[in-house]
Amino acid sequence: MTRPQIHDPHTEPQPFLRDLFDIAVQRAQPLHTLGAHLPGPPKGRTLVLGAGKAGGAMAQALEALWPADAPLSGLVVTRYGHVPPRPAGLAQRIEVVEAAHPVPDAAGLAAAERILALAQGLTEDDLVMCLISGGGSALLTRPADGLELADKQRINRELLQSGAAIGEMNCVRKHLSRIKGGRLAAACAPARVLTLAISDVPGDNPSVIASGPTVADASTCADALGVLERYRIDIPADVRQALQRGELETPKPGDARLARSEVRLIATPAQSLAAAAEAARAAGIAAHVLSDEMEGESREVGKVHAALARAVARHDAPFTRPCVLLSGGETTVTVRQQPAGTPRGRGGRAGEFCLGLAQALQGQAGVWALAADTDGIDGVEDNAGARVAPDTLARAAAAGLSVASHLDRNDAYGFFDALGDLVVTGPTHTNVNDFRALLIL
Known part of the structure; x- marks a missing residue:
């Protein structure tokens, strides 16, 4: 530059x-930072998944930098109005959809379900590149059992107004989700998962960025309950009991399903x-x-x-x-x-x-x-x-x-x-x- x-x-x-x-x-523009972190094309297929406010620009940067003769496909969700204009002559190989932020909506739910579906059936020869940036927590919403979208919307809204720190909010979001807190990487196993992330969090902790969908989570159900109680945020009784029993626990460090998952921060x-x-x-x-x-x-x-x-x-x-x-x-x-x-x-x-x-x-x-x-x-x-x-x-x-x-x-x-x-x-x-x-x- x-x-x-x-x-x-x-x-x-x-x-x-x-x-x-x-x-x-x-x-922090992806086109200036992404290239140094890209691997070579794999023996199998290359799948791109992602979420965040920078998702549209990250997808376009990857399309511009990835070899034209190497297959590339996938789905990324970004915030409404945050898809940049497409440069002339740049072919679209990654689908980009839009959803609501900071309170999730049905479009974000549909995108998360599609992303989880795309992660099924991968092999050891495949490469998944996850493009993750701030805002992904709201954009990538797949409620845990016992929660409806309306519940997640209310909880998210109350967290935003509570004064809770981003780490506290994301601890709750991980444990009330079926895609955050390392669950997306687990769904992609046994494929190699390379997460290319733009950090928007103090300390650049990858497990906090967008609630770490591809990163092992050291926080616990008890931690999530503590945040909910601290800020007096109500959740359905059966979900509270599931947290108390540890049934909504996230993949932890050392989980074999995340053994081939790596994170690289491309902008901080x-x-x-x-x-x-x-x-x-x-x-x-x-x-x-x-x-x-x-x-x-x-x-x-x-x-x-x-x-x-x-x-x-x-x-x-x-x-x-x-x-x-x-x-x-x-x-x-x-x-x-x-x-x-x-x-x-x-x-x-x-x-x-x-x-x-x-x-x-x-x-x-x-x-x-x-x-x-x-x-x-x-x-x-x-x-x-x-x-x-x-x-x-x-x-x-x-x-x-x-x-x-x-x-x-x-x-x-x-x-x-x-x-x-x-x-x-x-x-x-x-x-x-x-x-x-x-x-x-």
Whole structure:
């Protein structure tokens, strides 16, 4: 990849931050990263299965990079609207279907059933390439015995609103599924299974990405029950009893059915943050990657970032200006209950981070920020994230907007939309999760 020209951070701070976001996203595009991880064609057939927000782009990249004379077929499911335009002259060999995210729907159920059916009857000579990326947990839904799709939808919705960490949510999802938590790889045995994954989770644990459909699962039914109890999420009595008896256990490390299953990470949050940092340094701005594994309540993470930025702006410590602070990971939003008749708040992790950040910055001079989800969608709205500037609070006050009120209603979208400070990219066709950048001049 050639390094793009970027805006002058001193005269165009917000366009400069958007440049860094675009560079981070570009680093995670499958066409740039997939080729180095591909094996040669097998003696038998090559089957492609997959799920995730990057699924459409990963399938196209594989079609472009796989030998034209080598057979290739399969099925991948991605989110509605996340199939990239097909390049001219690129023949389609992998079927791509769309389903709902973050709450599963009937299309995702149908795709999961078809994928499990395709995995039947494979031999030792066959190769299964699984294209896995964030969002696959919702897109690849096959409820455990005793659960209907409506049950999975409700449980998923309540998990999303609970403030549970991604690892906790996926622990539950694995044990309430017939395809996640290593079960897809088990279904493919005795074929070789090569999982090519784009990580969207703190720590890049392959068993957490899309709930690890091809990865042995060390968590237990008891762990899943603990999460459900911690967040007071109800499940049918017979399913609860099945968990208590350990009847919904996932394939564990050492399971012989997964002996020929391998995972390769083709893109990670750390790599994207490093690309953004390199671009900032090339523009003469010191760059500090705080972490690619940050978790916690979005608004609270925003406050922590604000405290650090204010220290730099006021005291040149612990970093010296000018500099940019970069971070990634996956924060959470706990949706607060509202009085009857109150309009539903609109907002995701990145927007709520920016609300908490703006509130804590208190109009600090010399600090600009951008936070966005690298898949281009912050929660369920049409924006990727939002921007914060030194005059954000002053403009909000002039418009009659209250940061505290919008935080109470989890309505970051409404706040930043009114200010014209939403970041809108459309689907990016990849997903390495949260991207945050604070420029301090």
